[in-house]
Amino acid sequence: MSEAALERGYRRALRAYPASWRARHGEEFLGVMLDVAAGEGRGKPTRSELLHLMLHGTAARVNRVLQGRRRDRMAAIGTIGGTALALVMMVLGELGRWFRWNSYNLVDHPFGAFTTPAAIAFVLTIMAFAALAAGRHTTARVLHAAAVAASIALAVVLGVTDPAIPVHPLVFSFFGAANLLALFGNPVRTSVLRRLVFIGAPLLGVFITLTSYLQGGGAQRTFWGGPYLISDQRLAWWSLELVVLAALLAAAGPKARPWACLALIPLASLPLSGMFLSLGGNAAIGLIGIQPGVFYVFCSVMGVVSAWVAWKRPVLSFGSRDARPAG
Amino acid sequence: MREPTFLILTALARGRHHGYSLLTETKKLSGGRVSLKPGSLYTTLDRLQEEGLVRDDGEEAVAGRLRRYYALTDSGADALKTEADRMEAGADVARQSLRIRTKGALA
Numbered sequence: 520m521s522e523a524a525l526e527r528g529y530r531r532a533l534r535a536y537p538a539s540w541r542a543r544h545g546e547e548f549l550g551v552m553l554d555v556a557a558g559e560g561r562g563k564p565t566r567s568e569l570l571h572l573m574l575h576g577t578a579a580r581v582n583r584v585l586q587g588r589r590r591d592r593m594a595a596i597g598t599i600g601g602t603a604l605a606l607v608m609m610v611l612g613e614l615g616r617w618f619r620w621n622s623y624n625l626v627d628h629p630f631g632a633f634t635t636p637a638a639i640a641f642v643l644t645i646m647a648f649a650a651l652a653a654g655r656h657t658t659a660r661v662l663h664a665a666a667v668a669a670s671i672a673l674a675v676v677l678g679v680t681d682p683a684i685p686v687h688p689l690v691f692s693f694f695g696a697a698n699l700l701a702l703f704g705n706p707v708r709t710s711v712l713r714r715l716v717f718i719g720a721p722l723l724g725v726f727i728t729l730t731s732y733l734q735g736g737g738a739q740r741t742f743w744g745g746p747y748l749i750s751d752q753r754l755a756w757w758s759l760e761l762v763v764l765a766a767l768l769a770a771a772g773p774k775a776r777p778w779a780c781l782a783l784i785p786l787a788s789l790p791l792s793g794m795f796l797s798l799g800g801n802a803a804i805g806l807i808g809i810q811p812g813v814f815y816v817f818c819s820v821m822g823v824v825s826a827w828v829a830w831k832r833p834v835l836s837f838g839s840r841d842a843r844p845a846g
Numbered sequence: 847m848r849e850p851t852f853l854i855l856t857a858l859a860r861g862r863h864h865g866y867s868l869l870t871e872t873k874k875l876s877g878g879r880v881s882l883k884p885g886s887l888y889t890t891l892d893r894l895q896e897e898g899l900v901r902d903d904g905e906e907a908v909a910g911r912l913r914r915y916y917a918l919t920d921s922g923a924d925a926l927k928t929e930a931d932r933m934e935a936g937a938d939v940a941r942q943s944l945r946i947r948t949k950g951a952l953a
Contacts, residue, residue, distance in 0.1 A: 544888060550911030551865035551884045568883075575885030579892070587893050656848070 525556060528564045535576025537583050585770060590704030592769035595712045597700025598648065599720045600762040601666075604693065604754065605644040606724030611731060612742050612751060613638045621738035628683045635743065636677065637686045640669045640694045647698070651707060652717060663698045670695035685744040687752035693759045700766055727754075730795060748796060757790035776829040784822035788814040847929045850882055851890055855899065855926040858918040862903045865891075868916070891916060899925055 529552045533541055556564070585593075613633040616622035623629050630636050647662035674691035707713040735741060735749035743751050764783045771779035792811035850872070857863055857871040865887060873881050882890075894900040899922030905914040918926070 546912040547865055547914040554866040571883050571885045575889050587896055
């Protein structure tokens, strides 16, 4: 193959990259590809080279819409949410039968030492967090991908069979979404994100476990498919809402961020108020009541304050002629 | 900081480079262990430019091929130094641990 034909082959492969990227880097990148081929004495592109270009071109397209920092924040949200709820589900749902009253026993056909096969998705999510904490990023990404695949497979399998202990499909929707988000970027790229993830995830897990345990009365049988307030379905639904809202906020660019704060933060009051609805007002335990109205007011105020802070940053534009254009 | 990023910043700390020379220099610096592909290199360069650690430093045409040069910024130099210090501290701890192990074996 002549160099002209080699160049044509590479130009075709470069169409995987967005037009703006090709306008900026296309010619120099082509030069590098041709230099590499000449250095290796090759007259044609290799299959792995073309696949590599396709993957990186796709990544460049994604990066155009969602820059690295925003993707990293979304990945942090997925990691924190997924790990926290996995811990909650393991304690309340899976391992609960070993220490909670009114628990499933062997005649209910639990899943080995656990209670349901959903434990597979929870364990994979927790292992991904542990791999991240150990600095094994590639292993963490593989485990997140495995958790996504396991969530989809389990949703299908448990949906068509009739397990003795039901797991609501929303649980798998949450873990599929959270682990997919975790793959969007590097959730621990900066020191701030690292602290947020490694401190936030376990703290949130412990906090939600304790508050859910108090509200659920400690009975395991009311957790899976139960009609009571704290059940797998409701926890998964509220967590999914919170993770999606947080991810949308993280994905918002500088211009959209004030509007995102105004719209999304108040909306978070709905799942939050549900999660802690019966935490208070119990005369027997004597806990402090947290009425839903408290969340509505608090989140609305936070939404306005956050929008103002996001607007006031000099890189943002809030539709005002005085603001500098977004960076 | 991942190793390819570290190697790219280290190569740029020695002077400006264009794409192909970055590929050869990073391979040389790693003793042949790390062989970056052009796609990975430019993904990393895009990110480093976004983060302000690397900047464009001119371009020229050589034998009909465009070469754009990249250089390390002051922020990039600081980031590289921080990472080098972190790795040095880790290496010192590892060597101390090995000395303790050796003393234990001889005792």
